Amino acid sequence: MAVRGLETVVSPAAGTSRRHRSWTTHLALILAVLIISAPLLFALIKSTQESSVVISPSMVPGTSFFENLGNVWTSANLGRYMFNSLVVALAVTTGKTILALMAALAFVYFRFPFKSVAFTLVLLSLMLPTEVLIVALFDLVSRDLKWANTFAAIIVPFLASATGTFLFRQHFLNIPTSLADAARIDGCGPLRYLTHVLIPMSWNTIGALAVIQFVYGWDQYIWPLVIMQQDDKQVVQVGLRKLIDVGGQTDWGGVMAGAIITMLPPLLVFTALQEQFSRGFALSEDK
Numbered sequence: 001m002a003v004r005g006l007e008t009v010v011s012p013a014a015g016t017s018r019r020h021r022s023w024t025t026h027l028a029l030i031l032a033v034l035i036i037s038a039p040l041l042f043a044l045i046k047s048t049q050e051s052s053v054v055i056s057p058s059m060v061p062g063t064s065f066f067e068n069l070g071n072v073w074t075s076a077n078l079g080r081y082m083f084n085s086l087v088v089a090l091a092v093t094t095g096k097t098i099l100a101l102m103a104a105l106a107f108v109y110f111r112f113p114f115k116s117v118a119f120t121l122v123l124l125s126l127m128l129p130t131e132v133l134i135v136a137l138f139d140l141v142s143r144d145l146k147w148a149n150t151f152a153a154i155i156v157p158f159l160a161s162a163t164g165t166f167l168f169r170q171h172f173l174n175i176p177t178s179l180a181d182a183a184r185i186d187g188c189g190p191l192r193y194l195t196h197v198l199i200p201m202s203w204n205t206i207g208a209l210a211v212i213q214f215v216y217g218w219d220q221y222i223w224p225l226v227i228m229q230q231d232d233k234q235v236v237q238v239g240l241r242k243l244i245d246v247g248g249q250t251d252w253g254g255v256m257a258g259a260i261i262t263m264l265p266p267l268l269v270f271t272a273l274q275e276q277f278s279r280g281f282a283l284s285e286d287k
Helices: 012-046 065-074 078-109 115-127 130-144 151-158 162-173 177-185 190-198 203-218 222-227 236-242 252-262 264-272 274-280
Strands: 002-004 007-009
Touching: 012 252, 065 078, 065 252, 078 115, 078 151, 078 162, 078 190, 078 203, 078 236, 078 252, 078 264, 115 162, 130 151, 130 222, 151 222, 162 203, 177 190, 203 264, 203 274, 222 236, 236 252, 252 264, 264 274
Parallel strands: none
Antiparallel strands: 002 007
8 A cells, every 4th residue: 555645545456455355254254144044044944845855864945834834833733832922922021121111210210228239139130040940930820829821820920020120220321310300390200201201212222122022932931831731821832842752753844844933923023123122232322
C-alpha cells in the first residue's frame, strides 16, 4: 500500500490478499454451518425415506415424508402431544413474563427491607435446576396439592423466572427515573405505570424472554415424564420418546418425521421474534 499525498492507493497484491481472507472466512463459516446442521440434515433426509431404506447408509432423499408423518400423527397421537406442549409452553411463557415484570418493578421502584438479600436469593435460584428439586417437587405436587396428571403440575411450578426478573430489572434500571417521578406527580399508580410506560418501552426485552421461555416450555421432558401418567395429557418430547420401541421394531422414518415437525413451533416463534430477541440482549442505550 502506497500513500501519495492525501490519496491512498491499494496495490494489486493487497487487494488479492484481502479477497483471499474473505474467501477463507466464508469457507470457514460455511463449514461451521454444515457441521452444526449435520444432525438436522440427516434427520430431514431420513424422514423422507421408506422404512426399508431409512436404516441403510443411503443419504438420497425419498418421497415418503408425508406418509411417515401421517403414520406418527395418527397412530402415535403426535398431534395431541403437540397441542399439549403448545398449551404448556404458551402458559409458561405468559405466566413467567407477567410475574417477572411485576418482580422487576418491585425490585427497582419499591423500597422494602432486605431488598438486596431477596434479589440475591432470586439469582441463587438459577443454580438450582429442576432435576435437583424433582423429588421434593414431586411430593409437593402429587401428595400435598393433588395436581398429578393435570396441566397445573407442569405449568405452575415453572411460572417463577429468575432469568426474566434479572433481565427486566436491568432494563428498568436503564430507564430514566424522571419518568417515574413524572408519573407519580400525575397520580399514576405502580400498575398503571407498568402497563402504560414500562411495558411499551420493554417490547424487545419481552420478546427476548418470550423466545427463551417458549423453547424451555416446549422442550420439557424429565418433569412431565415423572408427574404425568395419563397419555392424553403428555407433552411432545415424551411422546417422541415413546415412538422408539426399544424391544421391537422402530419406524425410524416416522421418528425422524416427528422430530422434524416438532421443531417447527419453536422455530416459528424465534423467526417471528428474532428482531426483538437480538435487540433485547443488545448492550446499548437504545435497548
